[in-house]
Amino acid sequence: MESNENKEKCGSGRCGKRRWIKFPLMFLGFLLIKSAVVMLLWNALIPEIFHGPVLNYFQAAELVILARVLLGFGGHRGHWRHRHGMMKHHLAHLSPEERDKLASEIKKG
8 A cells, every 4th residue: 555655656656766866966966066165265265375276167076076085975974973872871881970980080181
């Protein structure tokens, strides 16, 4: 029954196809906007401060792609959440005396 409802909502199962089309278009849109921002910021700062070259739009897009390749593809966003969850788990198993001792040690520096 759910498959019939999904077909009615999506128009005979086209939602999966739309997702595959939507993701590259969104990626391209973000790249275009990010490239424009990088170009504007670079051209406003670098030539004046460091006497560097002025970038055109395509050079800025290449710089955005290069930075993404060199710095990674954004897999580091969840690390803080993971560590925070581990800390909450660790603190949950401490006795109140141990928590107080840890808090005083943290406050000392």
